[in-house]
Amino acid sequence: MIGDRGGDAGVPETGGIYRRLGVEPIINGRSTFTILGGSLMPPAVLDAMRQAADSFVDLSELEEAVGRRLADLTHNEAAFVSGGAAAGLFLGAAAAMARDTEDGVLRLADLGSLPREFVIHQAHRVPYDLAIEQAGGRLVVIGRAGQPDEGELVDVLGAATAAIVYVPKAHLAQDVLPLDLVVEHARTLGIPVIVDAAAQLPPVENLWRFTRSGADVALFSGGKALCGPASSGLVVGSARFIERMTRNAFPLQGLGRPMKVGKEDMVGLLAAVEWYLELDHEALTREYEMSVDYLVRWARRRVDVTVAREALGEAGQPTPRAHVSLRHGTGQDRDELLASLRATPPRIDLLADPDRGFYVAPETLRPGEEKVIARRLADLLEAARPPITDD
Numbered sequence: 001m002i003g004d005r006g007g008d009a010g011v012p013e014t015g016g017i018y019r020r021l022g023v024e025p026i027i028n029g030r031s032t033f034t035i036l037g038g039s040l041m042p043p044a045v046l047d048a049m050r051q052a053a054d055s056f057v058d059l060s061e062l063e064e065a066v067g068r069r070l071a072d073l074t075h076n077e078a079a080f081v082s083g084g085a086a087a088g089l090f091l092g093a094a095a096a097m098a099r100d101t102e103d104g105v106l107r108l109a110d111l112g113s114l115p116r117e118f119v120i121h122q123a124h125r126v127p128y129d130l131a132i133e134q135a136g137g138r139l140v141v142i143g144r145a146g147q148p149d150e151g152e153l154v155d156v157l158g159a160a161t162a163a164i165v166y167v168p169k170a171h172l173a174q175d176v177l178p179l180d181l182v183v184e185h186a187r188t189l190g191i192p193v194i195v196d197a198a199a200q201l202p203p204v205e206n207l208w209r210f211t212r213s214g215a216d217v218a219l220f221s222g223g224k225a226l227c228g229p230a231s232s233g234l235v236v237g238s239a240r241f242i243e244r245m246t247r248n249a250f251p252l253q254g255l256g257r258p259m260k261v262g263k264e265d266m267v268g269l270l271a272a273v274e275w276y277l278e279l280d281h282e283a284l285t286r287e288y289e290m291s292v293d294y295l296v297r298w299a300r301r302r303v304d305v306t307v308a309r310e311a312l313g314e315a316g317q318p319t320p321r322a323h324v325s326l327r328h329g330t331g332q333d334r335d336e337l338l339a340s341l342r343a344t345p346p347r348i349d350l351l352a353d354p355d356r357g358f359y360v361a362p363e364t365l366r367p368g369e370e371k372v373i374a375r376r377l378a379d380l381l382e383a384a385r386p387p388i389t390d391d
Ligand SMILES: *Cc1c(COP(=O)(O)O)cnc(C)c1O
Pocket: 034, 083, 084, 085, 086, 087, 126, 128, 167, 196, 197, 198, 199, 220, 221, 222, 223, 230, 232, 233, 315
């Protein structure tokens, strides 16, 4: 094939800087996964970062000014920029443990005498909750699959509880207590609630919804749907709790110092939030629907796959995606197919399901890449088709 990096589907050729290093770029049909680079920053964000790189500035002054503007934009009392949502989880844990100390600064030597338990529902466990343990916290896991057990929550909360951690994935709503109810129990005991909403955009209202429900703080990834710097995180919430987080955060030289946030990241995330709030979200959803429609129509014409449109994205956010399954007897193994897609240009990365299928998520595709994906899938499926024999 000629120009086979998607050029004939009208996708602009990019990634030269990576190829010069011998690293072939990837078409991302998996979604905003950090391991693939998160998301692509729009020109407004890149331009802001470029301008930020032009002069020196007092980082504490900048942190405060950016925080005030982010708080206004997201209808929260306070906000600040962390070095990613996982860093926000670390700082939230530090602030929660040190909340009753005089200066609010977490010191390792004091851990023995502080509340250290972080209550989390089993369905809310994520690989990133390691950041809580990194700060010296201990996870107290409650709940069983499909059982929002209010009694168990009430039983575990006590003087040793530092905070409740809540991951508001819409598709888990049946399995866990609603956030309002969790907040109610926490409030009566003066226990903070930390919401890890790293991948919970869209909808845009989530930027203020969780904190309006009474959570002390909500954390978002700067490098996922917000399309800001991958190394940034948006922290929004109550002035008191966020002030406590900043006492443990960069640029101060406490435990959060290794999670650095550059001036370009601060300004870049602010530009990303401004951009995100101005986005025509309905138009964007229509674009996603068109990509998914294209893939669904393509797959329906084939005998070797079945296809369905799914309403929710990987993290439960309301972003549609296509779910493709290989029929039995196609001669193609799902894992081999996905490995082949990833092996040679145009390299494509897709998310496997727990069975024989995979998803194609539209939100990280550039225009036309859904066609590149369909064409490569067709090539690989046809190459694997069992030979027709005479007998
Ligand atoms: C992606 C993600 C994180 C980590 O976010 P970073 O900004 O990459 O640090 C944390 N929690 C959840 C639920 C996530 O999906």
